[in-house]
Amino acid sequence: MSVSLLDTFSGGFYHVNPYLVPFWLQLRYVALLWLCVTHLGCAGAEKTVVQKDAEFDITYNDTARSDNQTIYAFNHTVSRNRTEGVRVTVDVLSEGTESSPILFVVRQKQAVLSFQVPLILRGLYQRKYPYAHVGRTLCQPPTRALAETQYFFVDVSTLSSLGTHYQLRISRVESGCGNEICFGHVTCDPVFIVFSQYFKYVFPDGVDTVIVKVNSEMTFPCSVMSIQDIQCPVYDLDNNVAFIGMYQTMTKKGAITVQRKDFPSNSFYVVVVVKTEDEACGGPLRFYPLRPDELIDAGNRSKTLDVVVSPAIKSEVYVMGMLFCLGIFLSFYLLTFLVACVENKRSVHHISVVYSKYCRYIMSYVGVGTQLSLSDSIASDANYGYMERSLESVTGRSRHESLSSVEEDDYDTLADIDSDKNIVRTKKYLCVSDLARKDKRVLSKKYQIYFWNIATIGVFYALPVIQLVITYQTVVNVTGNQDICYYNFLCAHPLGNLSAFNNILSNLGYVMLGLLFLLIVLQRDIIHSKALERNELNALECGIPKHFGLFYAMGTALMMEGLLSACYHVCPNYTNFQFDTSFMYMIAGLCVLKLYQKRHPDINASAYTAYACLAAVIFFSVLGVVFGKGNMVFWIVFSVIHILATLLLSTQLYYMGRWRLDSGILRRMVYVIYTDCIRQCSGPITLCCLFLSRAAYGLLERPNDFASYLLAIAICNLLLYFAFYIIMKLRSGERIGCMSLVCILFTAVVWGFALFFFFQGLSTWQKTPAESREHNRDCIVLSFFDDHDIWHFLSSIAMFGSFLVLLTMDDDLDDVQRDKIFVF
Secondary structure, three states: OOOOOEEEEEOOEEEEOHHHOOHHHHHHHHHHHHHHHHHHOOOOOOOEEEEEEOOOOOEEEEEEOOOEEEEEEEEEEEEOOEOOOEEEEEEEOOOOOOOOOEEEEEEOOOOEEEEEEOEEEEOHHHOEEEEOEEEEEEOOOOOOOOEEEEEEEEEEEEOOOOOEEEEEEEEEOOOOOOOEEOOEEEEOOOEEOOEOEEEEEEOOOOOOEEEEEEEOOOOOOOEEEEEEEOOOOOOOOOOOOOOOOEEEEEOOEEEEEEEHHHOOOOEEEEEEEEOOOOHHHOOOOOOOOOOOOOEOOOOOOEEOOEEEEEEOOOHHHHHHHHHHHHHHHHHHHHHHHHHHHHHHHHHHHHHHHHHHHHHHHHHHHHHOOOOOOHHHHHHHHHOEOOEOOOHHHHHOOOHHHHOOOOOOHHHOOOOOOHHHHHHHHOOOOOEHHHHOOOOHHHHHHHHHHHHHHHHHHHHHHHHHHHHHHHHHHHHHHHHOEOOOOOOOHHHOOOEOOEOOHHHHHOOHHHHHHHHHHHHHHHHHHHHHHHHHHOOOHHHHHEOOOOOOHHHHHHHHHHHHHHHHHHHHOOOOOHHHHHHHHHHHHHHHHHHHHHHHHHHOOOOOOOHHHHHHHHHHHHHHHHHHHHHOOOOHHHHHHHHHHHHHHHHHHHHHHHOOOOOOOOOOHHHHHHHHHHHHHHHOOOHHHHHHHHHHHHHHHHHHHOOOOHHHHHHHHHHHHHHHHHHHHHHHHHHOOOOOOHHHHHHHHHHHHHHHHHHHHHOOOOOOOOOOHHHHHOOOOOOOEOOOEOHHHHHHHHHHHHHHHHHHHHHHOOHHHOOOEHHHOEOO
């Protein structure tokens, strides 16, 4: 049987058998015990613990050493119906105590608060800021009795053997700070970095949502406002204020909407803390330590502020806002229905008049003995250009045949005669008949691809976007970090898990008006298809060729813009701003293509080429947002690509694809510059110079918001081309119809008001979240919608009106033969 030194185990301790321990080892144990007791004080026999009965509003001066511990005992009466704050203020009077600070431990009924003085807080790059003057506010323990006397103790200790002098003062907080607040505002004493302020708010009956606003006349120092549940201790330091609840940085303004359902106790604390540095609020970093562990004096960082708690809107306002939004856009459906009824009566009357005139025209030929059949007369009037086509060749195909699978190259009658293309497309005066020679079935299928492609793009683009913004909203709700999303916090109305439902609802107009535009295009498409089936002359050989694929794509893009804009406003910030702008690029590009297609139906870009170019634009937009801010290399590369793309596109459009890249390109460029720029200032050269000037502006100024800059370029191109189209249309002797003129004037006015509200700038992710909140403003319509929501309403209406202008602006040419319609 073996015997161990650890003989038995009892009560969690091993007992040593002294008879089995060698004598020399016993002597070592005795010497170690004597050294510990006499020199190290391990037994604590000489540790002095002093407890003092203390009172409020008395300053206690004392010295803390490693061999003593002082306990101050306080008592006060706590009332169930009254909240009263208690402030602990400590000053360390000795110098050089950073290495051996004093530890203060406040023991309450249901909470323990500990802190050291000097208190060392860390900033960016591990900067250290010591504070020898510290104040902490104690939270009031809960009580069920009407009045109860409670005790709390302040333990003071240190490991310094030299002695550290300090002052301790316990006082009641007056003027509302730390106390319970109701509706209205409270002006608080200056908030210091180690003298935070917090208030308690209790939801009254019938109030489920409130808005807590904090205002200050001072921009800096940077501060943090936090909404925390009622619990002790309260997290009221810069390094722990973000542990629980909701919080946001602020300079002059801060606002958080608080809902009763998030706080089971039906009450919460409003905590305001001054940060150690201003970098989080866009301020400078003024202190740079020479050594990593060097302590920095931050100076006097204090801030005076007002806390305002006001009730949020009621559920009736939500209902009114939704009905208002639906009513506005449903009225456009009603107005469209009425206009369609009027137009239908006019079109029936117009057809009967044209038919009677045509019958008299035919009968006059029959009366003089002319043996001209109806089909021959139509064919003789329809000959134009360089190709003689009979009506039978145009209309002989059945409708079922037009739906068969065809390829553009199979029916391109100019594919093998490039010389004829050069003759036709380089004439001094081109007519639409010269550029409308391809088979209608081919072109119809070609332009329908625009619609199917953008529908496919929209589905695959929107699904991950929806998933991402839901994740963003979840992160905001779970972490409470209000700096993730750039809302207008003064007019952000939550609904369910959404923080700003009103900004999402206001995008409904894009979807509803986009759908309405698709219905209008569908009606026109059906009417035109029936006219083709009846072999009507106007549908076959008159007016601008009717191709509706791009119109369908434009309506779909408007609906997708509404959906993605709503997704962006779930949590707006710089990382997902491209969601809000991607289909704006699409809309601008499709409108330009539609304008060009009107007079150049045969040579317009294919859907694959167009969407590939738009994808490149969106790609550069993302690169600009991520890398473009202040990056000269990026702007040089972008400007070079921009200039080259502008020159290439201008050449392609000006010469209608009839140019080639060979050894003589430089000689021809010099000749064109001499003839079009030196001898005379032609329009294309002027527009090209204008585009190049915009590229130079971007390179020199390098705006911070690259996505908006790129979108501005696309919109300017569209506006210039539209103005050019209108001017050339009037110069060619054409007129603008009454409906088109009304749409143009109405759209121009709406765009003007829309841009006014857009430039109000209620928030901006180009700045820090705290700086962005300085631009926040209250709601202006029904206490539910803000300026940006009005921008959504008006811009959706303006886009719908712009689409109607493109749809109707050439209706005056429906009775004009295509060989009499000029190309420009």
